[in-house]
Amino acid sequence: MIGFGDILILVFAIIGVFFNALGSLGLLRFPDVYTRLHAGTKCTTFGTIFTVLAVVCYSLWRWIAVPDPRWVVISVHSIIAVMFLLLANPVGAHAIARAARKIGIRPYGAVVDEMEGMKND
Amino acid sequence: MGKEDCGMIPVLDALWFTFYLLMFFGLLALIRLVIGPTVPDRVVGLDAMTTITVAAMIVLAAIMEEPIIVDIALVYALLSFVATLYIARYLRRKKEGLQ
C-alpha cells in the first residue's frame, strides 16, 4: 500500500542521499582545495536540505495520522537547524577559500593568476 | 515504535537505509580529513563531515521519535563554523605576520 506521502518522502530522501554521495565522492576525487571546497560544501548542503525535507514530510505525515505534538517539535527544530546550516556553511567556505588563496595555494592546472600582486586578495 | 500504522514500515526502512548511507558518506569525508595534504583540505573535510552528520542526526531523531535530540544537531549546525572561522583567521594572520 504505497500512497502519495510515501512517494514524496522516498523521492526527497533519494535526492538528498544522491547529492550527499556526489559531494563526498567529489571531496575524495578532486585535485585541489578549491574544487574540493566546491564539492564538499555546495553538494552536501543541497543534499542535507532535501534529507531534512524528507524528515519534515515524514513527521508531518505522522502528525496527520496521530496528532502528537512531538512531530511538530521535530519538524520545526529540523527546519531551524537547516536554516542555521544555510547561514553558516557559505560563510565558512568563503573564509577558507580566502585563507587558502592567502597562504599561497595555487589552483590545479592554473597558468594565469589574475590576482597576483593585488593588495587585498 | 509505530508499527500499528498501515503502509508506514517501508518508509521507516527507507529512513534507516538513508541513515546508514549518510554514515558511510561521513566516513568518506573522514578519509579526506585524514589524508588531506594541506590544512584547508582538512578543514573542508571536517566541514563536509559536520554537514553530513547533522543530516544523519536529524534522520535518526525522526526514526527514534525523540524530539529532544534534534537540538544536538541544531547546536552543531550553529557552532561548527566557529572553528572554521577561527582557523581561517589564524591562517590569514600568520601569513600577514610573516610578510
Add this chain to the structure above:
Amino acid sequence: MIDGFLFIQIIIGFALVVTAVTAVRLKNLLAAAIALGGFSLILSLEFYVLQAPDVAMAEAAVGAGLTTALFVLAIKRTSDEEVEE
C-alpha cells in the same frame, strides 16, 4: 533492530580510533587540532546514539566551539610545528 545498532557501534568505534591516531601522528599542530574536532564530532554522535542528549549537547558545544578556539589561540602564541626534543 539490534543488528543495525551493532553496525552503528562498529562504524563509530572505527572512526574514533582513526581520528585519534591521526591526531597523535600528525606533525602540524593545527591539523592535529582539526582532527581533534572530528574526534569530538564522532564522540558526540556516539553519545547521541546511546540516547544521552545532555552529554551529547555538552560535548557538541565544548568540542565544536570552545576546544578548537582554545587550541588555535595556544598555537598562535607558541608555534605551528611540533618541536623535537
